[in-house]
Amino acid sequence: xxxxxxxxxxxxxxxxxxxxxxxxxxxxxxxxxxxxxxxxxxxxxxxxxxxxxxxxxxxxxxxxxxxxxxxxxxxxxxxxxxxxxxxxxxxxxxxxxxxxxxxxxxxxxxxxxxxxxxxxxxxxxxxxxxxxxxxxxxxxxxxxxxxxxxxxxxxxxxxxxxxxxxxxxxxxxxxxxxxxxxxxxxxxxxxxxxxxxxxxxxxxxxxxxxxxxxx
Amino acid sequence: xxxxxxxxxxxxxxxxxxxxxxxxxxxxxxxxxxxxxxxxxxxxxxxxxxxxxxxxxxxxxxxxxxxxxxxxxxxxxxxxxxxxxxxxxxxxxxxxxxxxxxxxxxxxxxxxxxxxxxxxxxxxxxxxxxxxxxxxxxxxxxxxxxxxxxxxxxxxxxxxxxxxxxxxxxxxxxxxxxxxxxxxxxxxxxxxxxxxxxxxxxxxxxxxxxxxxxxxxxxxxxxxxxxxxxxxxxxxxxxxxx
Amino acid sequence: xxxxxxxxxxxxxxxxxxxxxxxxxxxxxxxxxxxxxxxxxxxxxxxxxxxxxxxxxxxxxxxxxxxxxxxxxxxxxxxxxxxxxxxxxxxxxxxxxxxxxxxxxxxxxxxxxxxxxxxxxxxxxxxxxxxxxxxxxxxxxxxxxxxxxxxxxxxxxxxxxxxxxxxxxxxxxxxxxxxxxxxxxxxxxxxxx
Numbered sequence: 001x002x003x004x005x006x007x008x009x010x011x012x013x014x015x016x017x018x019x020x021x022x023x024x025x026x027x028x029x030x031x032x033x034x035x036x037x038x039x040x041x042x043x044x045x046x047x048x049x050x051x052x053x054x055x056x057x058x059x060x061x062x063x064x065x066x067x068x069x070x071x072x073x074x075x076x077x078x079x080x081x082x083x084x085x086x087x088x089x090x091x092x093x094x095x096x097x098x099x100x101x102x103x104x105x106x107x108x109x110x111x112x113x114x115x116x117x118x119x120x121x122x123x124x125x126x127x128x129x130x131x132x133x134x135x136x137x138x139x140x141x142x143x144x145x146x147x148x149x150x151x152x153x154x155x156x157x158x159x160x161x162x163x164x165x166x167x168x169x170x171x172x173x174x175x176x177x178x179x180x181x182x183x184x185x186x187x188x189x190x191x192x193x194x195x196x197x198x199x200x201x202x203x204x205x206x207x208x209x210x211x212x213x214x215x
Numbered sequence: 216x217x218x219x220x221x222x223x224x225x226x227x228x229x230x231x232x233x234x235x236x237x238x239x240x241x242x243x244x245x246x247x248x249x250x251x252x253x254x255x256x257x258x259x260x261x262x263x264x265x266x267x268x269x270x271x272x273x274x275x276x277x278x279x280x281x282x283x284x285x286x287x288x289x290x291x292x293x294x295x296x297x298x299x300x301x302x303x304x305x306x307x308x309x310x311x312x313x314x315x316x317x318x319x320x321x322x323x324x325x326x327x328x329x330x331x332x333x334x335x336x337x338x339x340x341x342x343x344x345x346x347x348x349x350x351x352x353x354x355x356x357x358x359x360x361x362x363x364x365x366x367x368x369x370x371x372x373x374x375x376x377x378x379x380x381x382x383x384x385x386x387x388x389x390x391x392x393x394x395x396x397x398x399x400x401x402x403x404x405x406x407x408x409x410x411x412x413x414x415x416x417x418x419x420x421x422x423x424x425x426x427x428x429x430x431x432x433x434x435x436x437x438x439x440x441x442x443x444x445x446x447x448x449x450x451x452x453x454x455x456x457x
Numbered sequence: 458x459x460x461x462x463x464x465x466x467x468x469x470x471x472x473x474x475x476x477x478x479x480x481x482x483x484x485x486x487x488x489x490x491x492x493x494x495x496x497x498x499x500x501x502x503x504x505x506x507x508x509x510x511x512x513x514x515x516x517x518x519x520x521x522x523x524x525x526x527x528x529x530x531x532x533x534x535x536x537x538x539x540x541x542x543x544x545x546x547x548x549x550x551x552x553x554x555x556x557x558x559x560x561x562x563x564x565x566x567x568x569x570x571x572x573x574x575x576x577x578x579x580x581x582x583x584x585x586x587x588x589x590x591x592x593x594x595x596x597x598x599x600x601x602x603x604x605x606x607x608x609x610x611x612x613x614x615x616x617x618x619x620x621x622x623x624x625x626x627x628x629x630x631x632x633x634x635x636x637x638x639x640x641x642x643x644x645x646x647x648x649x650x
Contacts, residue, residue, distance in 0.1 A: 061436060061439065061440075062432075062436065064439060065435040065436045065438070066435060068435065068438070068439050068442070069420075069435045069438075072413075072414075079355050080355070080439065080442040080443065080446065082303070082304070082354065082355040083303075083355035083356070083442055083445070083446055084410075084414045084442060085303065085304065086302075086303025086304065086354070086355055086356040086357055087303075087357060087395060087410070087414050087415060087445075088414055088415065088417070089299050089300065089303055089304070089305065089308075090299070090300040090301075090303060090356075090357045090358075090391045090394075090395065091300075091391055091392065091395055091415060093295055094295065094305070095291055095294070095295060096290070096291050096294040096295070096308075096309065096312065100309060101287070101290055101291060101294075101312075102287075104290070104309070104312055104313040104316055105283055105286045105287060105290065105316060106283075107313060107316070107317075108286070108313065108316030108317045108319070108320045109279050109282065109283055109316075109320060111317055111320070167496035167497075168496060168497050169494035169495065169496055169497065170494050170495055170496070170497050170501055170546035170547060170548055171494060171547055171548075172547040172548075172551065172586070172588065173547065173548055173551050173552075174551075174588045174589060174590075174639070177589055179589075179639045179640050179642065179643030179644075183555075183589050183590070183592065183593040183596070186562060186600075189512045189515075189555055189556070189559050190265070190266075190269075190509065190512040190513050190515075190516050191269055192555060193505065193508050193509045193512050193552055193555070194266050194269055194270070194509050195273075196505055196548060196551075196552060197502070197505045197506055197508075197509045198270065198273075198280060198281060198284050199280065200497050200501060200502055200505055200548060201284065201502060201505075202280050202283065202284065203497040204497045204498065204499070204501070204502045205287070207496050207497055207498070258514070258517055261517065262510065262513035262514060262516070262517065263513075265513060265516070266509065266513060
């Protein structure tokens with residue numbers, strides 16, 4: 001640690017105001033007078049070779065340190081709290097939240113799909129949907145009462161179905177393979193099982209999200 | 216091109232014809248004698264790489280599920296090792312991860328299997344996205360844009376040299392540690408201790424104050440000064456601090 | 458006019474679809490999915506991942522011509538119990554059938570023809586539908602019987618060799634027949650298996 005200025009009195013230059021202030025604080029401490037925390041900080045700063053031991057700066061600093069403390073506790077913002085947080089995450093091993101990650105993956109993949117969709121079909125598709133909706137509404141009004149009664153009667157069944165239909169069931173893997181190419185008597189097993197795993201891993205994740213109620 | 220896997224290296228040339236002559240070495244140079252490749256690579260890792268190669272081929276051919284699987288497998292590592300340490304904020308790192316995915320989806324058709332998996336390629340993409348993010352908005356982070364530009368260049372070299380996932384991850388983790396240790400070493404040891412206790416080890420104010428032998432309110436001031444000093448050591452302008 | 462009639466037709470289709478009674482997802486039915494099939498879960502995925510790892514290990518063993526090692530690895534995979542036991546999910550059944558076919562092929566290479574036949578029979582008991590997996594088992598059986606034919610002929614057992622040749626031809630014919638069914642189904646000209 002750097003030596004305190006008072007230990008170098010012989011060769012020391014004329015003390016500055018802050019050094020004198022610090023020395024006064026030290027004297028107060030030595031003679032039994034109370035030393036408040038800012039005086040203590042002034043001594044510390046001097047010992048550490050800081051150049052901000054002035055009382056006026058300390059007041060400002062005290063306020064700012066307090067703001068920093070609250071920001072570190074998540075209340076308010078402070079540039080140094082941002083730095084502290086950056087240090088923490090840079091050396092930690094925080095993982096991305098699974099749901100957030102899944103959302104990012106899907107967004108990226110769907111974004112490409114949306115970009116690839118030919119826009120010229122939109123007007124036609126919209127017209128079809130609008131027309132169909134209009135006719136459906138017309139017919140729907142006539143049969144509404146009957147439909148509502150039917151729906152009410154089948155509600156328990158629908159609820160039970162909703163609980164299970166959302167999950168992707170296990171099923172034959174044949175659709176994953178090209179029908180026109182026979183498996184052959186030798187080889188290809190690893191690729192086949194790899195393909196099955198990839199497909200079902202995706203289904204499994206979808207089921208998990210469905211169970212969590214996010215789908 | 217050789218694949219560097221932990222402390223061993225192997226040449227994928229026998230398996231894949233993606234070799235490029237080195238510009239640093241004449242092509243007539245005698246080849247370095249190498250042991251049979253199964254002796255140089257952990258069989259489990261080799262099996263994993265083969266499965267990964269098949270997956271990448273499907274993704275390149277436009278199989279969205281395969282591409283999604285790649286993102287799900289490597290995305291969390293990119294987040295943890297590349298983006299979060301360099302961007303210093305969970306929200307910003309998540310945005311960057313999303314941008315990385317969009318870029319990967321756009322560019323995956325250009326991906327070429329280089330024997331060491333998909334991760335080093337993804338890492339370069341993520342590094343470039345992180346650099347763009349850091350340049351677009353000044354943030355208080357451990358790394359500045361210049362650091363990141365150098366890291367992105369290094370990631371490209373790693374890709375060229377065929378660095379394995381584990382080594383890439385270790386290298387990224389090490390980079391953050393070295394950067395932090397260097398900066399903490401440049402400030403007063405008492406300040407460095409305050410940062411270690413309160414920020415890195417997340418000790419309570421009381422505990423940290425006790426370790427430093429000061430009151431909690433003094434600790435707040437010491438920590439404030441410590442972070443200012445660290446910011447200066449990292450090359451940041453401390454005038455922003457109110 | 459043509460546009461109007463097309464729109465009318467599409468609307469009619471949309472309305473018909475809206476009005477239709479609830480029915481199982483045809484895509485799932487076509488994919489061999491039953492209404493009471495269990496959901497894709499951790500157990501299924503764990504088995505599939507294990508199977509993938511084993512097959513990759515077998516690839517390596519085969520690349521090194523370590524057939525005994527390959528057989529040992531596959532034997533560990535196909536040995537019961539499999540998830541679901543008797544009521545194994547279609548995925549488990551199909552991966553098991555494919556693994557049994559591979560194991561049978563390896564046993565055939567080693568000259569253990571009877572062991573290979575037992576394995577194929579076991580696979581056929583699992584892959585009952587006329588799928589590629591069943592077709593492959595017959596192809597492997599044809600290959601095993603062909604090897605058996607070669608071995609018997611070398612030993613000058615003409616009677617045995619002729620029987621093996623007939624078995625080989627029958628198995629390969631069945632494999633071709635199943636493959637044709639698979640293609641017909643894919644083209645929508647045959648019922649589901």
